[in-house]
Amino acid sequence: MTANTASLKPADKAAHPLDQLSALLGDDMQHVNAMIIKNMHSDVQLIPQLAAYLIAAGGKRIRPLLTLASTRLYGDMGPRPYGLSASVEFIHTATLLHDDVVDESVERRGKSSANIVFGNQASVLVGDFLFSRAFQLMVADGSLDVLRILSTASAVIAEGEVLQLAAANDTSTSLDQYKNIIAAKTAALFSAACEIGPIIAGSGAQAQQAMRDYGHNLGMAFQIADDVLDYTADEAKLGKTVGDDFREGKLTAPVLMALEKANDEERAFWTRTMGELNQQDGDLATAKAILKRHGAIEAGLVMARDYAAAGHAALNTAPPSPLRDALAAVLDFAVERDH
Amino acid sequence: MTANTASLKPADKAAHPLDQLSALLGDDMQHVNAMIIKNMHSDVQLIPQLAAYLIAAGGKRIRPLLTLASTRLYGDMGPRPYGLSASVEFIHTATLLHDDVVDESVERRGKSSANIVFGNQASVLVGDFLFSRAFQLMVADGSLDVLRILSTASAVIAEGEVLQLAAANDTSTSLDQYKNIIAAKTAALFSAACEIGPIIAGSGAQAQQAMRDYGHNLGMAFQIADDVLDYTADEAKLGKTVGDDFREGKLTAPVLMALEKANDEERAFWTRTMGELNQQDGDLATAKAILKRHGAIEAGLVMARDYAAAGHAALNTAPPSPLRDALAAVLDFAVERDH
Numbered sequence: 066m067t068a069n070t071a072s073l074k075p076a077d078k079a080a081h082p083l084d085q086l087s088a089l090l091g092d093d094m095q096h097v098n099a100m101i102i103k104n105m106h107s108d109v110q111l112i113p114q115l116a117a118y119l120i121a122a123g124g125k126r127i128r129p130l131l132t133l134a135s136t137r138l139y140g141d142m143g144p145r146p147y148g149l150s151a152s153v154e155f156i157h158t159a160t161l162l163h164d165d166v167v168d169e170s171v172e173r174r175g176k177s178s179a180n181i182v183f184g185n186q187a188s189v190l191v192g193d194f195l196f197s198r199a200f201q202l203m204v205a206d207g208s209l210d211v212l213r214i215l216s217t218a219s220a221v222i223a224e225g226e227v228l229q230l231a232a233a234n235d236t237s238t239s240l241d242q243y244k245n246i247i248a249a250k251t252a253a254l255f256s257a258a259c260e261i262g263p264i265i266a267g268s269g270a271q272a273q274q275a276m277r278d279y280g281h282n283l284g285m286a287f288q289i290a291d292d293v294l295d296y297t298a299d300e301a302k303l304g305k306t307v308g309d310d311f312r313e314g315k316l317t318a319p320v321l322m323a324l325e326k327a328n329d330e331e332r333a334f335w336t337r338t339m340g341e342l343n344q345q346d347g348d349l350a351t352a353k354a355i356l357k358r359h360g361a362i363e364a365g366l367v368m369a370r371d372y373a374a375a376g377h378a379a380l381n382t383a384p385p386s387p388l389r390d391a392l393a394a395v396l397d398f399a400v401e402r403d404h
Numbered sequence: 405m406t407a408n409t410a411s412l413k414p415a416d417k418a419a420h421p422l423d424q425l426s427a428l429l430g431d432d433m434q435h436v437n438a439m440i441i442k443n444m445h446s447d448v449q450l451i452p453q454l455a456a457y458l459i460a461a462g463g464k465r466i467r468p469l470l471t472l473a474s475t476r477l478y479g480d481m482g483p484r485p486y487g488l489s490a491s492v493e494f495i496h497t498a499t500l501l502h503d504d505v506v507d508e509s510v511e512r513r514g515k516s517s518a519n520i521v522f523g524n525q526a527s528v529l530v531g532d533f534l535f536s537r538a539f540q541l542m543v544a545d546g547s548l549d550v551l552r553i554l555s556t557a558s559a560v561i562a563e564g565e566v567l568q569l570a571a572a573n574d575t576s577t578s579l580d581q582y583k584n585i586i587a588a589k590t591a592a593l594f595s596a597a598c599e600i601g602p603i604i605a606g607s608g609a610q611a612q613q614a615m616r617d618y619g620h621n622l623g624m625a626f627q628i629a630d631d632v633l634d635y636t637a638d639e640a641k642l643g644k645t646v647g648d649d650f651r652e653g654k655l656t657a658p659v660l661m662a663l664e665k666a667n668d669e670e671r672a673f674w675t676r677t678m679g680e681l682n683q684q685d686g687d688l689a690t691a692k693a694i695l696k697r698h699g700a701i702e703a704g705l706v707m708a709r710d711y712a713a714a715g716h717a718a719l720n721t722a723p724p725s726p727l728r729d730a731l732a733a734v735l736d737f738a739v740e741r742d743h
Contacts, residue, residue, distance in 0.1 A: 109566045109570070111566050163532060167529065185506070187566065189505060194562035194563060200551070201556060212551065213540075216536055216540045216542075224448045230529065
């Protein structure tokens with residue numbers, strides 16, 4: 066259930082919706098990257114070293130792209146979104162660093178994760194630093210509305226992570242609980258990243274609501290599709306291992322949907338494998354077969370498409386432009402990608 | 405080198421400078437405690453459970469007391485410092501939670517530490533939550549100056565913790581590096597907690613500078629005295645084990661002063677015990693004997709007293725009042741306590 070921008074890596078770079086979005090934004094992303102590099106700085110060398118290891122490793126920087134696009138969409142062409150986009154990326158990076166410690170991850174974006182290379186201690190502390198730096202960037206911008214939205218999103222993300230921790234290996238988790246978890250741990254920051262665009266542009270409450278809803282629905286669709294891909298993707302295309310959620314006992318949409326239709330034997334299978342983490346060779350293949358039998362993969366994608374449709378409805382209230390079309394394409398890509 | 409408000413536990417409760425301070429503040433601390441309890445709340449039950457475990461466990465809440473006192477000292481009697489004092493305590497609590505994970509601590513304030521009871525994962529995430537909640541409280545207050553001071557302090561604390569990590573077991577650490585570490589990891593939050601008082605009271609730049617300096621010097625004196633006590637205190641009075649810094653290889657003022665005067669044999673001793681953490685029975689007693697031989701305990705206390713003197717000089721620019729006298733007494737107590 067790891068939200069991972071690496072999974073947005075394009076098969077065909079030119080045609081990738083995030084690259085199209087970036088192209089429409091001119092050199093905006095270069096300014097954001099410059100802000101990111103500048104604000105990673107600390108006289109304590111381990112901090113920029115570790116931050117650079119993770120940030121320079123790539124990822125598509127979807128969240129800062131969303132902040133930029135949501136600002137430009139409402140006609141503001143000034144420099145204010147640069148610092149705030151960097152702030153959003155720092156919050157995301159801090160949560161990745163802490164997540165990898167919490168999940169005892171060994172890999173991130175195709176490389177050894179920072180906790181493996183630099184240790185848990187440094188990962189926790191540099192996460193704290195980046196989180197603080199994110200707030201310094203918001204303070205430098207000076208909007209209390211932005212500070213309110215991003216501090217609230219940060220608290221909600223932490224709540225979502227704790228909820229996920231509590232739900233791990235619990236096969237009685239409901240689909241509603243799952244939605245609450247991903248709304249908090251993933252969609253909250255997508256939503257906040259989008260909402261601050263119209264705030265910067267001074268476009269009023271309706272525009273804010275539209276972009277908040279677009280971001281929320283994009284985050285939900287993106288995470289559900291990500292969770293489906295963990296059972297369906299081609300490892301080579303995905304660029305990371307599949308079956309991680311199964312091995313870790315993270316109950317996600319496909320399994321929860323299959324659990325609703327499970328017979329006694331299947332329920333015993335899910336309890337043993339994901340509840341008790343007592344797994345044998347061939348269990349992942351069995352899991353995939355059960356998901357297929359109950360149409361759980363398709364049902365997951367339907368759920369993701371419903372969120373995408375709600376995202377389109379919200380986006381359609383924004384002024385039409387090539388940028389709006391590009392944001393719509395991101396929504397479709399989040400669901401329909403095979404990697 | 406652990407800053408620990410528990411070490412301010414009074415031998416004689418009535419006479420304790422922090423209790424005297426609290427008494428002068430009437431029911432202010434009850435309001436702050438109510439704000440702390442209210443804002444620990446989350447529908448995710450593990451969050452208030454874990455937060456309550458640590459926060460309810462006590463500690464003298466010196467940082468929120470400082471914010472309250474610094475506000476009242478400048479004549480502001482309104483409710484604004486309640487939320488901001490809670491915010492300061494949340495930042496402190498978040499750093500304690502993360503510190504205990506980073507240090508692999510097993511005890512805090514005489515109880516099993518939260519990472520032992522609730523696990524590292526929950527400690528990291530609830531720390532993140534409290535940190536976010538601290539910023540939500542600042543946003544609710546609405547002062548960008550306060551937000552700037554506390555977000556900067558938070559970044560500096562993280563830098564100090566990373567510096568400390570890098571200096572652990574490094575017997576070539578200089579006294580200046582030690583001072584930089586404690587200025588960041590301890591004094592920065594004391595300083596910020598004090599500086600926001602005159603901001604709330606609207607008392608201008610000179611008052612801000614005075615309280616910033618008072619807080620910085622109090623934090624420095626407090627931490628150096630704490631580091632000395634780790635070699636001199638009576639465990640029963642201190643309420644925690646002594647010798648922790650020695651066992652963990654944290655190079656603090658007394659040892660760094662002894663290292664400056666060390667002969668070859670002593671240098672080999674410090675390198676083996678604190679550099680390589682190759683320790684045997686009797687090593688702590690030997691360490692204490694070497695510190696005594698070089699007058700390193702007394703030299704550490706002289707250094708702490710110098711900071712206390714600078715704190716008095718800063719405080720004396722504030723308007724005289726019983727509250728100012730109580731803040732002066734806290735400064736003396738920080739250095740002269742035997743526990």
